[in-house]
Amino acid sequence: MRWSQTLIPTMKETPEGAEIPSHVLMLRAGLVGQLMAGAYTYLPLGLRALRKAEQIVREEMDRAGAVELLMPALTPISLWERSGRVEAFGNVLIQFKVRRQNRQVHLALGPTHEEVVTDLVARHVSSYRQLPITLYQIQTKFRNEERPRFGVLRTSEFLMKDAYSFDTSLDGLNQSYDKMYHAYCRIFDRCGLTYLAVEAESGPIGGDASHEFMVLADNGEDTVVHCAGCGYAANLERADIGNRIAAPPAAAAQPLNKVDTPQAGSIEAVSKMLGCQPAQMIKTLIYVADEQPLAVLIRGDHEANEGKIRRLLGAKSLALASPELIEQATGAPVGFAGPVGLKIPIWADQDVASLTNAVTGANAADAHFTGVNRPRDFEVGRFADLRNAADGDPCPRCQKSLALRHAIEVGHVFKLGTKYSDSLGAKFLDEKEQQHSAIMGCYGIGVNRIIAALIETRHDENGVIWPMSLSPYEVLLVPLNVNQTDVMETAERLYAELTSVGVEVLMDDRDQRPGVKFKDADLIGIPLRVVIGGRSLKDGQLEIKWRWKEAPEQIPLDGAVVKLADLVQAERNLGHATTEA
RNA sequence: CGGGGCGUGGCGCAGUCUGGCUAGCGCGUCUGGUUUGGGACCAGAAGGUCGCAGGUUCGAAUCCUGUCGCCCCGACCA
Numbered sequence: 001m002r003w004s005q006t007l008i009p010t011m012k013e014t015p016e017g018a019e020i021p022s023h024v025l026m027l028r029a030g031l032v033g034q035l036m037a038g039a040y041t042y043l044p045l046g047l048r049a050l051r052k053a054e055q056i057v058r059e060e061m062d063r064a065g066a067v068e069l070l071m072p073a074l075t076p077i078s079l080w081e082r083s084g085r086v087e088a089f090g091n092v093l094i095q096f097k098v099r100r101q102n103r104q105v106h107l108a109l110g111p112t113h114e115e116v117v118t119d120l121v122a123r124h125v126s127s128y129r130q131l132p133i134t135l136y137q138i139q140t141k142f143r144n145e146e147r148p149r150f151g152v153l154r155t156s157e158f159l160m161k162d163a164y165s166f167d168t169s170l171d172g173l174n175q176s177y178d179k180m181y182h183a184y185c186r187i188f189d190r191c192g193l194t195y196l197a198v199e200a201e202s203g204p205i206g207g208d209a210s211h212e213f214m215v216l217a218d219n220g221e222d223t224v225v226h227c228a229g230c231g232y233a234a235n236l237e238r239a240d241i242g243n244r245i246a247a248p249p250a251a252a253a254q255p256l257n258k259v260d261t262p263q264a265g266s267i268e269a270v271s272k273m274l275g276c277q278p279a280q281m282i283k284t285l286i287y288v289a290d291e292q293p294l295a296v297l298i299r300g301d302h303e304a305n306e307g308k309i310r311r312l313l314g315a316k317s318l319a320l321a322s323p324e325l326i327e328q329a330t331g332a333p334v335g336f337a338g339p340v341g342l343k344i345p346i347w348a349d350q351d352v353a354s355l356t357n358a359v360t361g362a363n364a365a366d367a368h369f370t371g372v373n374r375p376r377d378f379e380v381g382r383f384a385d386l387r388n389a390a391d392g393d394p395c396p397r398c399q400k401s402l403a404l405r406h407a408i409e410v411g412h413v414f415k416l417g418t419k420y421s422d423s424l425g426a427k428f429l430d431e432k433e434q435q436h437s438a439i440m441g442c443y444g445i446g447v448n449r450i451i452a453a454l455i456e457t458r459h460d461e462n463g464v465i466w467p468m469s470l471s472p473y474e475v476l477l478v479p480l481n482v483n484q485t486d487v488m489e490t491a492e493r494l495y496a497e498l499t500s501v502g503v504e505v506l507m508d509d510r511d512q513r514p515g516v517k518f519k520d521a522d523l524i525g526i527p528l529r530v531v532i533g534g535r536s537l538k539d540g541q542l543e544i545k546w547r548w549k550e551a552p553e554q555i556p557l558d559g560a561v562v563k564l565a566d567l568v569q570a571e572r573n574l575g576h577a578t579t580e581a
Numbered sequence: 582c583g584g585g586g587c588g589u590g591g592c593g594c595a596g597u598c599u600g601g602c603u604a605g606c607g608c609g610u611c612u613g614g615u616u617u618g619g620g621a622c623c624a625g626a627a628g629g630u631c632g633c634a635g636g637u638u639c640g641a642a643u644c645c646u647g648u649c650g651c652c653c654c655g656a657c658c659a
Contacts, residue, residue: 012608012620013593017652037651088659112659146582146657154658221658414659442659481617515619522619533618543618 001473003508006044009033010520020219022456023151025464029524031451031472038148038156045524046451048472050159053450054138056190056469057161064183066134066163071116073140077106079115083423092143109142114420114442117164121438122426128168131428131438134176136163138447150219152448153408163443166421168430173439177415180443184213184411191450192467192574194457195410198224199234201307213411213445215453220406225389229400236404237307241385242394244350254357254371256340262366265335267300270368274359277301281359282352282372284337286326286344289315293329296386297339297348299355303388309347312384336361339378340369346378349386408453409446416440464525465547468571473506475564476526480514480533490557491532494542497561503568522547527571530564 008030018024026032031046042050058068077095080086086093094109110116117135125131141160148155165176181197188195193215200210212235214224225239226232234240264270267278281300286293287309294313298304310318323334329344330337338360339346352358358372374380393402421427421437429435451470458465468474475498479491491507498505506526508517514533521529531543531552542560544567545552555563 009591011592015592016587016594019653034651085659090657092658114659143658147655149653483617513617513619513621515617515621518619520620531618535618 001044001506003506003510008045008520008524009043010523012519018151020150020153020456021459022153022219022452025455025459025523026151026452029464031464032152038145038154040152040155045472049451049466049470050447052470052472053191053447054159054161057138057187057445057447060183060187060190061136061161061163063186064134064179066136066180066183068137069135070137070139071110071113071120073110073142075108075110075116077108079119079424080108083115083420085115091146094142094144110139111141111143112160112442112444113137113139113162114164114416114440115424118420118424118426118440121166122421122424125166125426125438126428128428128430132165132167132172132176134163134165134180136161136443150221150452152452153219154221155448158449159447161445161447165441165443166426166438167441168428168436168439170439173415173441177413177441180413180441181211184413184443184445187445188213188215188410188450190469191454192458192469193410193450193454196224196226196233196407198226198407199238200412200414201235201238209415211413212409213413214407215410215457216405217408217453217456218406219456220408222407222409224405224407225402226405227395227398227400227402229395230398232395232397232402236388237305239389239402240396241387241389241402242396242399244354244394253373253376256372256377257370258362258364258367259370260366261336261368264366264368265333270359271300274368274370276359276370280355280357282339282355284330284339284342284361286321286329286337287318288321288325289313289318293321293325293344295329295337295339295342295344295346297346297352297380298387299349299351300359302349302351302390304349304386305388308384309386312347312386330361330363332361332363332365332367336363336365336367338363338369338372339380340372342378345381347382347384347386348380350383351387352380353383408449408456410449410453411443411445413443414441416442459525462519463523466525466527468527468568468574471525471527473526474504474568474572475506475528475530476521476524477505477507478517478521478529478531479507479509480517480531482509482511484534486537487532487534490537494530494532494561494564498564501561501565503565528564528568 010030011028014024015027018027026046030043032040032042034040089111093111097104097106138159138161140157142157145154145156163180167173167176196214197211198214200212214222223236225234225236261270261273264273267281267283271278271281278300283298283300285296285298285304287296296304296309306318326334326337340360341363356373359368359370360372362369389402391404395402418437418439421440426438427435428438454470455464477491477495479487481487495505495507525547527547529545536543536554540557541554542557543552544555
């Protein structure tokens, strides 16, 4: 492609509103253009990168034995009513009504396709002989995001590869899941991403039933917990914490003392007013679990993990109590609850066990206790791991130190079980003529996020640094002066010959000064830059430069096409060899 | 949905507090010329309902009311 004949609207300055590197660079490099919040046009350069990511995903899905199909984005609302997900999705599901021949038809744009694919399988699969099968598609999904943000990282319309496996047994599901897991590893390797496969919320199947593929990035929306020692990785909601040995009592118990803390209903306000550390304080959270009140004690600098609490209780529902209920249970407004004298059951995080002379609410408005000690002042029904992991906590496997890192979720694999096959009737007859629901798994990749995550982690102050596998073009030819006959003739010949041997070439044939061309070359980040300039041409040389290297090198013009094609080929194959994370 | 910020030629901004001539600047674009290895120079030109609507005023980009849009933080997120 010739630069002059396509649309690459590079920008010298950062558009107002773009903040994170991937967003800034995608706009400045002319990869995408914004139509509205959460909706972007993929410009020619951006689309080529997106298509490459898509193709890598397709190849690895096919290699893993999955079968591609394409389902409509337009779906009948009845399908979502059958699975009960109209309520579950709520405002995220984009619904609308249209008229067709005097009838009103209620439709929804698919935010994901478990329902559609399960309905499909219900219609066409009835025997164990047709199973197992994994179906996938690469298709646009629609979700009315409450708050689209971060450029293409969170948008209302995005390209998703979604795959669904149907098996006759749990064993089969595990095999299908493993195939997808390993295909994902290959995909992200080939895309040049550095990622972690982290344990995620497991849902109905339990156990090791869900992994998220996370790319570590400072601007990621998710938080993962990672142990450098043994490689343990989990998302924050899921991460276990190693046993903490209760510290010996540090000081002799002080007397219980009630102090005035007017208006100070938060950890921050109280610690400031009393001059104590949040780690000396006990947060008392009043929950309602399946209609029953429960007090949960958490050290002041920690965060409660409702998933852990709910699982441990075996409760169906768990929510923070309303202000009225809190006042009823504690006798004080929100912000002044404490365990001393509390009548409802009390559970505590294990870190609370080692606190002495703690500070807690006094169950009275505008008052706290200092010198709170267990068991003198209160008793705990049960100690357990009830909080989110924090930086420096011990690893649950090796007891070394855990680190919290921000990450971008690029893929998710999940063992579903029979939730959808039950509600949508995807059943099969086994060899003993018994009917069962198919056992499902689902596997998603955000294709746009591959691009954004890649740029987020591979850029410098001058622009994008594409890996060969995803770069919109493989070689950028830069004739420095398009008005110089020998330069242009050489460029045209290289362009034609490289293209004919299958190298994807972009030629910057604009009548611009060299500085402009070099700046744009760095910005759009094509891996191999080939400069044709009057100087080196006189010596029969070309200048080549890798985007990720500092210095250019000279190669002879003679045989340059073969040499360049070899260099490109070698880079293309990086990542293919890696099969394990 | 709560909190904060911002809307002025294609892009980035000044001007708004304290109302006052034809609304400025840089970049980009177009024409002509000189240039050609890291965002050139000279001369000329085009391009703006100051987000939109209503109000106050002799007079509004500027003040008031409403409204739309975009960005950030939080809540939410199969």
